[in-house]
Amino acid sequence: MTTSTEFGMRFRRADAVEKKDADCWHPVERMPLEDIRQLQEKKLVAQLGYLKERSPFYQKKFADAGISFDDIRTIADLQKIPFTLKTDIRESLAAKQPFGLHLAADIKDVIQMQASSGTTGSPSYVALTERDAEMWHEMSARCFFANGIRPGDAVLHAFSLAKGFVGGIPIVQALQYMGAIDIPIGADGGADRLLRAAADIRPRCLIGAPNFVLFLGEKAKEILGVEAHELGIERIIVGGEPGGGIPAIRERIEQLWGVKCTELLGGTDIAVTYWAECDEQSGMHMLAMDYVITELLDPDSGAIIPFEDGAEGELIYTAIGREASPLLRFRSGDHVEVLGTSCSCGRTGPKIRCVGRTDDMLIIRGANVFPSAIQSIIGEMVPETNGVMRVLADFEGHTSQTALKIIVERGANRSPDRDAELKTSIAARLRDSLAFKADVRIVAANSFEKPGAAKVALTLRKDPGLS
Template sequence: MEFGMRFRRADAFERKGARSWHDIECAPLDEVRRVQEAKLVRQMEWLSRRSAFYQRKFAQAGVAFEDIRRIEDLQKLPFTLKTEIRESLSAERPFGTHLAADLSAIAQMQASSGTTGSPSYVALTESDAEMWHEMSSRCFFAGGIRPGDIVLHAFSMAKGFVGGVPIVQGLQYMGAIDVPIGADGGADRLLRAAADLRPRCVLGAPNFVAYLAEKAPELIGMKARDLGVERVIVGGEPGGGIPAIRHRIEELWGAKCCELLGGTDIGMAYWSECDEQSGMHMVALDHVIVELLDTETGAIIPFETGVRGELIYTAIGRQASPLVRFRSGDHVEVLGTSCACGRTGPKIRCVGRTDDMLIVRGANVFPSAIQSIVTEMAPLTNGVMRVLADFEGHTTQSPLTVYVERGPAQQPADDAALKEKVETRLRNALAFKANVIIVDADTFEKPGVAKVALTLRQKPKFLS
């Protein structure tokens, strides 16, 4: 399709009954590959003329742009790291030396959440912005949103976060109606809008949408499951792929819950679950080439069921802030390579991020994996936990301190037994030794606008 900025895709309502938002999602992979490689060649030609950042990077690697014609050729190139992007942004304001379009062509900008350092500021031309809308629409459609749906927007709308304006734009592009209150508007305003407008769908971070449902009886005098919501789509933090948390969300809302995944440097979202709920499909292979890196060996490995690795992205068809072999930091497990829905992109679940990973006596531990186990132990726990990483860097030789909230019906007299149960489960499942400290239910702050931080770098004063 031709790209050119517009409010809604012209044929949005014609897609309502389709099996996928775009036919490429269900296309044979050899056909997808032909599209990818044609666009890859054009992307290299664009970079050779427009990107000082990649001109230097290719020269240092001794690789010519015209040498990159097939997907396997990308392995001749070094990775692009987040630290390089931050250095690029610092070296040349406002959008870095990796900006590959004239400033006059920039139609929009976005920023990452900045939870692991300075935010990334990403420039978009009109073509880039519509590409984002297209990728987002595919994710929303896979998760069950349809043109004409009213969607309650429960991600944060503030700070340039991609869960804000880009979601509004993506929903408008596909013909859905966004209720743009956002987590910033507070639980009361969101739930009041839900009671008044009866949205079919809710979009938000998993911990916050669960909290929102829990507050419904208090704030609007009715259960969330009686509001008529049919779909809850979550992302932005761990939880949607954790069975116990997903089940809790579905029980609270009386709706099917699907997960999506993206990243500001590439797009709002480009992985999404379908009705099968068996992992997030890559739905944008015509806009993004994705590789899977075995972080132990440094080798690129095929997407095969059961393998794990880190996602590496190369944008194709991108003008303003293109990235080549970008290390996302997202560690995933491949859950499948085919699906009853007909989509042909691989299916994954995210097991954690490089930035979050802790190494405890040589064992790699993701806080989200701890959260999964603690949540599974409900009602002995209420699923809320925090890891105390009060040491330099990400490595410790000592047992890892984990605070776990007891379940609301549990008695403090039983804490010693619960502590032993949690420590045993963590040791058996994740191969590390924990020092579990049981605390009261509701000890930690309830989910809100910001992502839930599972790791604490210093002991909270209220626990002293």
């Protein structure tokens, strides 16, 4: 019989099972930051040498900026390099199919590709060499381990498995790599199939988008005749959209399923996931500092600021060791708050909460408003509300001088006769907490489509016509 190793393939890391009782997946997660910085700078120099030889995209970018690859030797030197924007990537992909002008590896060495969701435009198509793919698996394994998944665990897969999203095949691969067993139903399989798999297989873990996981928990009784907390799941891992870091949503998930819920964060252009919460549930640690250099950009001043408690800004990424689709100083669009710089788990990466995407931020009469922040407040008002809302941004661009329209589902057992009272209460909570004026509309519970394979879009540009 021919074995997988004879073909050069390895699905499971050789020492995966031995890590089951470890404090963390890889020692680098607990390495002193000064040692991390030295490692990053050594790998940064090597990455720049690679790009100097292999990347016409960055050769041109450096030439246009009047800088040399040899000028960049430290993390501080990175600030000499212009940002790489999502528009740069789209233009690169359009100029040269299939993987753009920024492809820096021979096409014969590309073994895999993935696509972004395309929520802010056309999808990004990302190429991976064998080495790139293994780095992705390693980063994801660290995150899943921090989240509570262990080698040998069965994991019910409730992210979408379609359209080339990183929440699909790359998660299957990473779970195999770390010695866990992926149950590949996917959000595309629907709530019925997922819940029946949970009842039949009794997995220890469930992984998916927070709003969809919440929906699954609410449907368990209807579909299976038992409550979600009776299915034996012990750990839920969520990501892909705001929600896991919103206390009201997390608490509802934990209540329905009777579990601990932890959160992760990533992005297709860099990797599947590289930020993840540990059991402390006090923010997501950066767990891939040997593969990714992260900067924090103050969007108001344009300055790079340190990761200190309470700091807020946009995450900027530089991949180190990347071959096929490398990126320098990539503006992620993820706006985060730093929740801490130390943890009882011993991991040394800073801890963050994602506030929302810069692309989603609205400016209402001078106040910066993230839809996820509105969702958090509406979620806190259950059972008066159903916890479900949408922002109706029926104006051009992201700025308005008028009250922001918010559509909120009333609580399932609440009478429409009390809508005026609820509108006043919601508007007051939003004004006091987020400093903007809201024009609130109350609609019936379950008016909006329930979560499925696609991310929940909190902002609408056209009136859905609900009443």
